[in-house]
Amino acid sequence: MRVEVDLTRCAGYGNCVEAAPEVFQMSDVADVADVILPEPGDELAESVHKAARVCPADAVVITE
Ligand code: SF4
Secondary structure (H helix, E strand, O other), X not given: OEEEEOOOXXXXXXXXXXXXXXXXXXXXXXXXXXXXXXXXXXHHHHHHHHHHHHOOOOOEEEEO
């Protein structure tokens, strides 16, 4: 799977970081999330999908 954050939508809520800290972290330079692991393994699929569900801005983009 491939994971991206749509920065035109991300509003910096941080829910994705809580759901999948191995994949997302808050940016140092802006109030948005950075993807630190853009191609996570299957063992992280559940938490990445959870991150997408809990993002209020619908900004987590997953490509299978
Ligand atoms: S939960 Fe969504 S809006 Fe919040 S930081 Fe993550 S991607 Fe951005």
